[in-house]
Amino acid sequence: MSTTEDRPTAEGRVGEARLGSLRLLAASPVTVAAAVVLVVVVIVALTAQWIAPYGINDVDVSRALQGPSGAHPLGTDDLGRDILSRVMVAAGTSLQVALVSVVFAFCVGVPIGIVSGYVGGWLDTVLMRIVDVMFAFPVLLLALAIVAILQPGLATTMLAIGIVFTPIFARVARASTLSVRVEPYVQVAQTMGTPWYRIMGRHVLPNITGPLIVQTSLSLAFAILSEAALSFLGLGIQPPDPSWGGMLFAAQGFVSQAWWMSVFPGLAIFVTVLACNLLGDGLRDVLDPKQRTRIEARQR
Amino acid sequence: MRRAAPLTAAVAGLALLAACSTGEPVDMGEGTGSGAEGGGQTLHVAIGGEPDQLDPNKTSSYFSFQVLENVYDTLVETDANLEMQPALAESWDISDDQLTWTFHLREGVTFHDGSEFTSEDVVYSYNRIIDEELSNAWKFTAIEDIAAPDDLTVEITLSQPTPNLLSNLGGFKGMAIVDQANVESDEITTAPVGTGPFSFEEWTSGDHITLTANPDYWGGAPEIAGVEFQFISEPSTALAALQSGEVQWTDVIPPQQVERLQGEDQIELGVAPSSDYWYLALNEANEPWDDVRARQAIAYAIDREAIIQAVSYGNAAANQLAIPEQSIWYSEYSTYSTDLDKAQELLDEAGVTGGTIDFMATTEYPETVTAAQIIASNLEPLGIDVEIRQPDFSTWLDEQNSGSFDLLMMGWLGNIDPDDFYYNQHHTDGTSNAQGYSNPEVDQLLEDARTETDQDARYDLYAEAATIIADEASYIYLYNPSVIQAWTPELAGYEVMPDRAIRFRDVQLMEG
Numbered sequence: 001m002s003t004t005e006d007r008p009t010a011e012g013r014v015g016e017a018r019l020g021s022l023r024l025l026a027a028s029p030v031t032v033a034a035a036v037v038l039v040v041v042v043i044v045a046l047t048a049q050w051i052a053p054y055g056i057n058d059v060d061v062s063r064a065l066q067g068p069s070g071a072h073p074l075g076t077d078d079l080g081r082d083i084l085s086r087v088m089v090a091a092g093t094s095l096q097v098a099l100v101s102v103v104f105a106f107c108v109g110v111p112i113g114i115v116s117g118y119v120g121g122w123l124d125t126v127l128m129r130i131v132d133v134m135f136a137f138p139v140l141l142l143a144l145a146i147v148a149i150l151q152p153g154l155a156t157t158m159l160a161i162g163i164v165f166t167p168i169f170a171r172v173a174r175a176s177t178l179s180v181r182v183e184p185y186v187q188v189a190q191t192m193g194t195p196w197y198r199i200m201g202r203h204v205l206p207n208i209t210g211p212l213i214v215q216t217s218l219s220l221a222f223a224i225l226s227e228a229a230l231s232f233l234g235l236g237i238q239p240p241d242p243s244w245g246g247m248l249f250a251a252q253g254f255v256s257q258a259w260w261m262s263v264f265p266g267l268a269i270f271v272t273v274l275a276c277n278l279l280g281d282g283l284r285d286v287l288d289p290k291q292r293t294r295i296e297a298r299q300r
Numbered sequence: 301m302r303r304a305a306p307l308t309a310a311v312a313g314l315a316l317l318a319a320c321s322t323g324e325p326v327d328m329g330e331g332t333g334s335g336a337e338g339g340g341q342t343l344h345v346a347i348g349g350e351p352d353q354l355d356p357n358k359t360s361s362y363f364s365f366q367v368l369e370n371v372y373d374t375l376v377e378t379d380a381n382l383e384m385q386p387a388l389a390e391s392w393d394i395s396d397d398q399l400t401w402t403f404h405l406r407e408g409v410t411f412h413d414g415s416e417f418t419s420e421d422v423v424y425s426y427n428r429i430i431d432e433e434l435s436n437a438w439k440f441t442a443i444e445d446i447a448a449p450d451d452l453t454v455e456i457t458l459s460q461p462t463p464n465l466l467s468n469l470g471g472f473k474g475m476a477i478v479d480q481a482n483v484e485s486d487e488i489t490t491a492p493v494g495t496g497p498f499s500f501e502e503w504t505s506g507d508h509i510t511l512t513a514n515p516d517y518w519g520g521a522p523e524i525a526g527v528e529f530q531f532i533s534e535p536s537t538a539l540a541a542l543q544s545g546e547v548q549w550t551d552v553i554p555p556q557q558v559e560r561l562q563g564e565d566q567i568e569l570g571v572a573p574s575s576d577y578w579y580l581a582l583n584e585a586n587e588p589w590d591d592v593r594a595r596q597a598i599a600y601a602i603d604r605e606a607i608i609q610a611v612s613y614g615n616a617a618a619n620q621l622a623i624p625e626q627s628i629w630y631s632e633y634s635t636y637s638t639d640l641d642k643a644q645e646l647l648d649e650a651g652v653t654g655g656t657i658d659f660m661a662t663t664e665y666p667e668t669v670t671a672a673q674i675i676a677s678n679l680e681p682l683g684i685d686v687e688i689r690q691p692d693f694s695t696w697l698d699e700q701n702s703g704s705f706d707l708l709m710m711g712w713l714g715n716i717d718p719d720d721f722y723y724n725q726h727h728t729d730g731t732s733n734a735q736g737y738s739n740p741e742v743d744q745l746l747e748d749a750r751t752e753t754d755q756d757a758r759y760d761l762y763a764e765a766a767t768i769i770a771d772e773a774s775y776i777y778l779y780n781p782s783v784i785q786a787w788t789p790e791l792a793g794y795e796v797m798p799d800r801a802i803r804f805r806d807v808q809l810m811e812g
Binding site: 057058059060061062064078079151152234238239240253254255256257 | 535554556560605606610669673674677678686690
């Protein structure tokens, strides 16, 4: 965060730095592959309702449990529904849940973290103890409790995962704010009488984006996993709407007869989560100043 | 919670089935008592879960009854033809006015703790159920007095003729005769003392319960040394245990596995029709389901064949009434067929234009979730959007009792006498009438049938009531599933009971 390039004092240099980051990202084949996979998943998710070969609820028991074939490339499930279509539509649900919940966590957690880190004192203590309390619960347990209190469903799932991820963002934002707070440009702004909210928005936030971006991409991966877990437990997306976790749950009783019922939704989760994680790794390499210097040195 | 009893518990009722009647499990038969203690090996079996407690009069868990079936006795008990046979009572007389039943008890029966079994034990057990208002107390509503004139006689006085008294007394081990000292020491919940073929040995929580053969059993000591019930909820684990010989018997078998298992040499598969039934119920407290036409529309819209195929893989019999074909109470009924035009017509008449249905399924019974999805796709063309909920079973029961549902699917297991289920579920004052059905004509028929002592007349009353119930779609009956159990060839003499009673007293274990 303290490299000369990241200083937001000159707009031109910020633009340059961003371009440089992109160039560095593009140089890593793994990161590029991960990004491509994610782009494909997003495109499929957005267009699934038009390009899916069958309706997601086309129940036809007479063609139940058919293996992969020309008509059903990924086979059919126990109610004769096309698994390919359901996996495609479920991609939209999974990404939607992941995105909304992470945006929620970001929008709530980051302000808490910045205020906590910047203001310090008793406010910091109070906010961080609350965050500690939330951290004390295992992620899934807390999400389960929230879903159990509210009615299971799409919105509840998003809210539950969002709440569970909020303290993570608060922690990351606070830690970065603490280091930025003592930077000369913040202190200069303070002596010049810039209002606190302006300092947080204009000077602190832009300088802690690196770790936040990395945290966001990693959280997306975990949000997809959490949604799958909740749906697997019957507390996430409710049938007949498809979700990857829900499809895995339904496949449980058929593992020995219809491997395709579990393998394909499982693969979808695996590939998407892996891509998110690899992209997160790639971003961290580029946005972490120490790593970045190393990469740049290697390239020269 | 009322539903829990018939559902998971009353599983030891009986279903009138003539299909698998090879032996006479009631009488002593070939059990000569020669292989008492140490004579045989211990039988290992896998059941789907752990009992909540072992007090037969209090538990409502089928897992408890699977164990207790082998520990306790009732005055009379069901046989494989679902007729009532002597057990602790050797014989009985009925007074001419049908109001006094005198039971003559078996002599020389002892509890596992060595104490003598007498008529006082019967009086104590029944009064306990009545006085403490235990979940089966409703079976005793007609009983005015239970007396013990001497050690081996029990006299039951009734307020009205009760033709199904025997099935009320012996339909399942929920009415078992317990030992007073065992109850008062409170040990009955964890270490029950009965008069049955096996005595309780140990209970390792989360793992197994062990029973030991009772050498003094009145029906002759079992040939095996004992039974160990392991708790295995995961079907693939249970099947693996069966295939490896770790257990010799299990009922943890999903219906979709039946076809595959039929081809296996090392597994004997027992598939028999049961008296269980599964149904849909529409909440008549909610509009538009108070309109009989709206309910009938749903009955016409659903694809019964698809539902049955998807939940049972051919291991169930379609039925538009509760009682299966094998039963002496069976009456024919086939009004409904999948007919969307008819359904639309009925909805139009009722003035229903689409809307949403809150379908309450539960993951505890996966068939409800499967069927819900089929019904959702069946009702889509009618503009009805089915929203599926799948709460855990205890929430499900609460929601049912408080009426927070539009549509639900559930099953009743181990049904014996029509009074057990028709009255409770469809009489205006029925204890399980969660859907809120009320028809004075049906009420009258059910009340009359309750006290009608002529079997033919009683049959007609129930057939008529059942027809009205189905016509007015108080319940939309779906199917009678099969009992599915599997064992290894080493286990001989085991018989699948249509009421899901699990009896190991007459089995032998061959050298593997």
